[in-house]
Amino acid sequence: MKVKPECFVCFVSQAIRATEIISKKDEDAIRALKNVSEVLSRLSYDVAPPLISEFVYGSITKTLDHDDPYSEIKNKYNKIAIAYIKNLKDYINNSEDKLQAAINISVAGNIIDFGSQIEKFNIKETISKAINEGFLVNDIKDFKEKINKAKILLFLADNAGEIVFDKLLLETIKSLYPNLDIYIALRGKPIINDVTKNDIEGLGLEDIGTIIESTKPTPGFWPDYCDEKCKKIYNSAEIIVSKGQGNFETLSEFDDDRVFFLFIIKCSVVEGYLKKPKYSHIFAKKSSLC
Incomplete structure (x- = not known):
């Protein structure tokens, strides 16, 4: 099953939820989400959605220095x-x-x-x-x-x-x-x-x-x-x-x-x-x- 346009809603939602767990500061959320957007813009999408989630989640945890928000x-x-x-x-x-x-x-x-x-x-x-x-x-x-x-x-x-x-x-x-x-x-x-x-x-x-x-x-x-x-x-x-x-x-x-x-x-x-x-x-x- 390959990535569909609707998957982007899920990728961004995952990013927002993980960011909110790590930090309640708007500036942290904006910084993390900007980096996620850059990551998403560089990827190939002829793959299964979870293979994209790896990079989305990795970008957040790296930006906010927290490897296990959940x-x-x-x-x-x-x-x-x-x-x-x-x-x-x-x-x-x-x-x-x-x-x-x-x-x-x-x-x-x-x-x-x-x-x-x-x-x-x-x-x-x-x-x-x-x-x-x-x-x-x-x-x-x-x-x-x-x-x-x-x-x-x-x-x-x-x-x-x-x-x-x-x-x-x-x-x-x-x-x-x-x-x-x-x-x-x-x-x-x-x-x-x-x-x-x-x-x-x-x-x-x-x-x-x-x-x-x-x-x-x-x-x-x-x-x-x-x-x-x-x-x-x-x-x-x-x-x-x-x-x-x-x-x-x-x-x-x-x-x-x-x-x-x-x-x-x-x-x-x-x-x-x-x-x-x-x-x-x-x-x-x-x-x-x-």
Whole structure:
């Protein structure tokens, strides 16, 4: 999925929000946004949107000398998400199809996203929708067939807060498929509220699978931006769960039926690209979507 004109609204909105977190001074905001404008004017746009966000965010953090503006917000939303865990575990454990139930919960967490949406979000309402309405597109049958044969599963994580919901899915997968090797890919460096190693401290993800990282700070997984270890796992995994809209925006550039996209459509560009309504819940391969 390539950059569209509407993406510029998102790039500038990301810049404004990050700048407001770092400094309340108008002169700082203007200085940062002028630099962002210069960066945007020099870039090529025949790429996926998250590959542009790297430069937008990098310009802001360099200008205002702060490499992780969302650090406190990420910690806050991890704590908010943890408060839901007991009830969500009960829901999964009491479900006839535990895997589908855990996928329902995981997608609800994708609403915790400060990159793709300006308006406020409601976690409780999103959980209710995920449980009661399910998915617009759901490739669960094919997913079960593939995971039964797989030896390696790669989970491409998205945001802090959201990762707490994802942990329930990963725990469920580990319980149902104990011989499966699970790898969990995080962002190598901070960008927006995407999850890094610093953001998972105390969550126990390392008890479920092996933690790996991408290298560049892009809010979407891009194979060429991985180190050799990450690339090797990406290439050898028989099944990949790509969590979040940012990862969809990048990996939709490839035709790869190993990849199951799990996300909520949260912007008009993705809505138009997929020709599916905003806020639809998706669990599908690209071949089922495009």
